[in-house]
Amino acid sequence: MASLLRQILKTPVVTEALKPDDDPQIDILARQIDERARKRFGRSLHIREVDAGSCNGCELEIGALNNPYYDIERFGMHFVASPRHADCLLVTGPVTRNMADPLKRTYEATPGPKIVVAVGDCAHNCGVFVGGYGVVGPVSAVLPVDAVVHGCPPEPRVILLGILAALEKRP
């Protein structure tokens, strides 16, 4: 116990300040999203991520939004555990047969008003999986999609741009 306390006291702050050449757009972008989300939903943006059959590449990038570099939670953007709490669905991957019905149920369970962002090339047009026997089609074949994020996988910054685009589509 004492050694642990000593360790805590001796360890300095290890986080680093942002360097000038780091991406300053994240800050601006995230603030814009937050501002629009507050106008649209009356509160900060709550996001539910649905993996409809992705290879998990997009999930890594979405996960990066929560890492210490991007940390979008500081702008009030929050990944939630249930569509009942969400304003925005981030859907990745080509929609597989197994996930088509749960995806529709998730969309229905999300209270309106809501936005849907299809993340990644597979969500847009099934990517390399197009024509696969287990694939129903792109996300737009199952749900009304507000914005599409291209890339395989898309960078976190691009994902934020996609969310902003979806928010701006219906003011």
Added chain:
Amino acid sequence: MITDSTLMVDLFLLTLACFGVGALGALSAAGSPALARIVGHVSALLGAISALTFGVAGLVGGTMELNIPDLLPVGGAAFGVDRLSAFFVLVIAVGAIPAALYAIGYTREYAEKHSLAGIGFAFNIFIVGMILIPLARNVLTFLALWELMSLASYFLVITEHEREDTLSAGWVYFVMTHAGFAALFLGFLLLAQTTGSMHFAEWSAAAAHLGPDTRNLVFVLLGIGFGSKAGVIPLHIWLPRAHPAAPSHVSALMSGVMIKVGVYGLLRVAFDWLGAGPLWWGGMMLIVGAVSGVLGVLYALVDPDLKRLLAYSSVENIGIILLGAGAAMLFQATQLSGLAALALVATLYHTLNHAAFKSLLFMGAGAVLHATHTRNMEELGGLIKRMPQTAALFLVGSLAIAALPPFNGFISEWLTFQALLSSFQISAHTVNLIFALGVAALALTSGLAVACFVRAFGITFLALPRSDRAEHAREVEWTMRAAMALLALVCIVLGVAPSLVLTPLEAIVFDLTGAHADMRFNLTAVVANGEFGWVAPLWIGLGLVMFLLAIPLALRLLGANQRQRFYETWGCGRALQTARFEYTATAFANPFKRVFTVLYRPIKDLDIEFHPESRYFVRTIEYYNEGRLIFEDAIYRPLLGVIETLARRARVLQSGNVHSYLVYILVALVALLIFAV
């Protein structure tokens, strides 16, 4: 106000007449079940209403003396009334009125297989026996009525005698009630012999001159006798067997009301017949109350049988009542009569409250049983959609028994807490320690009771039905719902307007202890023990209602979206949602089973049957997690073993040989002659 004793006698005779008509009417209408059902139960309803009036008149101050010399040997039948008796008559009537109304509908389905004449007869005799017991004024009247009540209720318990478990439950009840009767009989005879009177009225004066050993012995004997009827641990074993086995209107009466007759006896012994006793009497009562409270609710918490759960919960509530009574005895013994009176007020209040909400809950469980024909909670669920009114009324009962404001359980448990917490005014450390135990036990009990009734209501009424029986349940008929609604109303009124009850309770307690309870109250607030505790149930109730109304109002004012959209419950996107995904009663209770494993001593068993070709495939999994009944194992089984051994030894005498019987007769004759000379 009403001192006109002729009015009291008239009401008394009217009550008797109603029940008499009910009992005999039901018997004589044996040919037509529907007529027997209506006559038996409507007369019982009228008799109970008359008894209620009698109780109210007695509480207001009416008195009565009635002796019928030739009815019974040794002093005849003697009846009288004081405020305590009148209060218990009132409590019984509060349980009996809705029970009779409920029975009109509930017993309809018994017509096919059972004798409704018998049910109606026993029902009337049972209630009239209970009503008369508090009014009995000498030993023989009391014991005769006690036996009448016990026998009538025994026959009601074994109504469904075609079931094996009903008969064994009835047998356990029969034995326990007669063991209690034997203890009572001994205690009464001892007291009658030493005081030289069979009349209760002369006991309180004469008992003060008895030796301490006699007084202690009488207290223990009568304590066991009345305690076994009240169902205190460890004399409770008949209660979780007999109450579920009986028809539900009878369960409601037995659990809500009959066990209160035991409480009446205990209070009579402790505050009237024997007067103030040594400290250990009160300490004993308090400890028994604490143990009954905690263990009762712990057993209730894990039981999957809805009616058995309620029966265990009665053990718990008797524990709470005895906590108050024990505290009152300890305060009395330490000359703090104001606090003793406060504790007694709490005791009597909880007695009345328990009669109301436990009857309500048993009737709710009965309605569920009527609609689904199962008491097993693992087969219920989803009933709130199918029986919305029963569900709402059961919820009122659950909230009341969980002691949540603004319902009645809250105010009486609050008063019990105030009485127990005031024990710092006693300066004996052992006594303080016992009180601290009592406070801790009451706190644990009320907390666990909330969990217990979240489980009872949630598993029974919410989510999806777990069986076809629950799936096809229908709301019960109006007499049953009306009876429950009546009791729910009583629960709410007793909860928000305690001053209605506290005034007469104070008068009763003043008669018993000669002191005013250390409390003040008006229409809205109750202040206990100086300024020690303060509560305003009416404002709490109003505040809660306002708060619940304020939420939709505020949303409307803020311009929130009022549009509604209905969609299935979110089930993580599963295509199929069945009852198998639900929380079960066993699973809900499992954390408690683990924490209190010392008590339950569960026998866990996991049977897995594998596919013969490969152990990677499972055919069936069976999981048992049965609790053992430690009191049966530790006390009753060894006791039965001893009795059986003795009986085996005694059987040597019964050889069947005529010659040895002749020898017995000769020996007995000679012995008697020697004895006589």
